[in-house]
Amino acid sequence: MLKNILLPTILAVLAYGFWISPDFKEIAAGVAIFLFGMLSLEEGFKSFSGGTLERILQKSTDKLYKSIAFGVITTTFMQSSSLVSVLTISFLGAGLIGLSQGIGIVFGANIGTTTGAWLVAGFGLKVNIASYAMPMLVFGVILIFQKSKSLKGMGYILAGLGFLFLGIHYMKDGFEAFKSAIDLSSYAVGGLKGLFIFTGIGIFATVVMQSSHATLVLIITALAAGQISYENALALAIGANVGTTITAIIGAMSSNIVGKQLAGAHLIFNVVTGLIAIIFMHQIMSSVDFFSNIVGIANDDYSLKLAVFHTIFNVIGVVVMVPFIDKLVTFLESVLKTDVSKSVAGFDSARYLNDSVLELPATSMAAIVRETKHLYDNAFEIITHGLNIKRTNIISSMSLDEVIKDSYSQSAINIDEFYNNKIKGIYGQIIDFATKAQSQMAPGDIEILYRLKLANRDLVEAVKDTKHLQKNLVKYANSTNEHIKEEYNTLRRGLAELLRNINIIATTDEDDVILLLLAKAKVHTEKYDILANGTLDKLIRQGLVTNEMATSLMNDSAYAYDISKNLIAMAEITFASVARASNNLNEEMSMSPDDIQSILHTKDNA
């Protein structure tokens, strides 16, 4: 309802403003050009985020101070705390970083964004900024039309900076001209009332423009032109700081619960910082004067003093909030949690796939890898239970003979129900998400994505085959015929060994262990061919099993073979190849069918 009224109202107010004042038009055009510059700048930086940013992010956020430093540096460099917030939500959504790391980055971004005020107040207002804008725009646009991704990215950044400069120039000129027509400073409101009114205006302006940077530039240019009082400008800056959380909130709406928790942290941090600034306004203003005197800022240079104020109150906010990060995380995790009541009991859905991770190809890929591992966990549970084995026994050091003796249940489990609740939905979500994600991926990444889709299909096939295998497995595991019972237990033992080895592969970092276990698994899979190895012939010839038993065993050993093949193929892609994609080493070292045959041949001859 509010949304439907807000946009037409804003448009009508702007149109009326343009009609009565050409200077207002110039200021508004300046803001619009500035915002367009921000969009262009963000587009440019996104094109460089195909690996470098992700690598830096993952390596430099393991400690809180590093996360804060990362937030400060990236925001200073990219001049957009909104972009950093949205990217952080995207990384959180993909599970690449934790909530505390994300909060650290957001805290740092709040300090980093204050450099914008310094740049505008110290450089933008003191030189003819438009003369820098024009060549940037020309070079930028030429580069945008280039095929190379990096040149294109550079083009967007240059054009973005050009538009930012041009926007600042128009705002500056607009306010200068506006001064002769209307004196806005006559509307200045002093005291506590003014503080609250202008903080509210700052929040509103930033929510509408979705950029605290744009609001701040507007405040600084208005302040430099003497259109607003220094005190009111400080209140507007506080409001801009609170209002900027809207971008993170909007970004988090399409994210998973962790993204929402981060947006909550951002809101709490900025509101608390704003309250501190309002409560201790006089003390902070005194410290601004003190600091300005030290660095040689003139007493009447209010635009630079505003930049000092902006930095001081954000630094105070970080200093005050840092000791409470753990409590903040606990609070957010208790308040914002997954709505369990909505989901059907036992039903599982995708954990990492949400629109926020689609922001970057790298986060999309990471989310799909993690979701595949999630699907594997569910498939692992179904397959072990389908084999009538306990999951905890598989991952323990218990001998395989004991593992198959310790049954999970006396009767067969309903694999169809498990499949519908824990596999089908997630698999569908992965395929759907992969289709969306690949539209913005490079050909190399699309190839990896294709292989991941295959890995998911392999998992689904393995679960389906387990369903077929389970029927006779339960029947013959309790048979009075010891021979058929032993054959089925051999199948169970073999698959239990495979699941145990895959679990080791999934959790180890040692390349040699992964190679050895995958090779062993491939060799052992061949033993399921009971026709070729003569097991079936022997059982029939000696009359140890009935014809019905022999047929069942032949079919079921084929299912066991397929389950093994599918699980090995999945493990090779998910845990050995994609997870260690830096040099394709595991892929090249992987055992080919010829290698397997040569090992089997050596074994036979031994």
Add this chain to the structure above:
Amino acid sequence: MKIKKFIKSVTNYLGLGDYKIEGKKRSLKDLIKKLNERKSDIKKKLKESSAKKEKKELEEEFEIVSLEIKKGKEILYKLYPKKK
């Protein structure tokens, strides 16, 4: 053309020619080293082992590791440019 040549000679001198290939060589050497250590470890265990089942498993591992070492060496060999 001269600038390109200069850049190439400097990157070659600094060993920055192709960092991906250099990284792969390093990883491969590390892997072969680990596999060799594993191979001698298995050899040692084979001498000490008397149980038939265990011996069979160790022999299989020995075969696999030997084959992996051979494959690794072949890949490594291909990564070095042939001297004319």
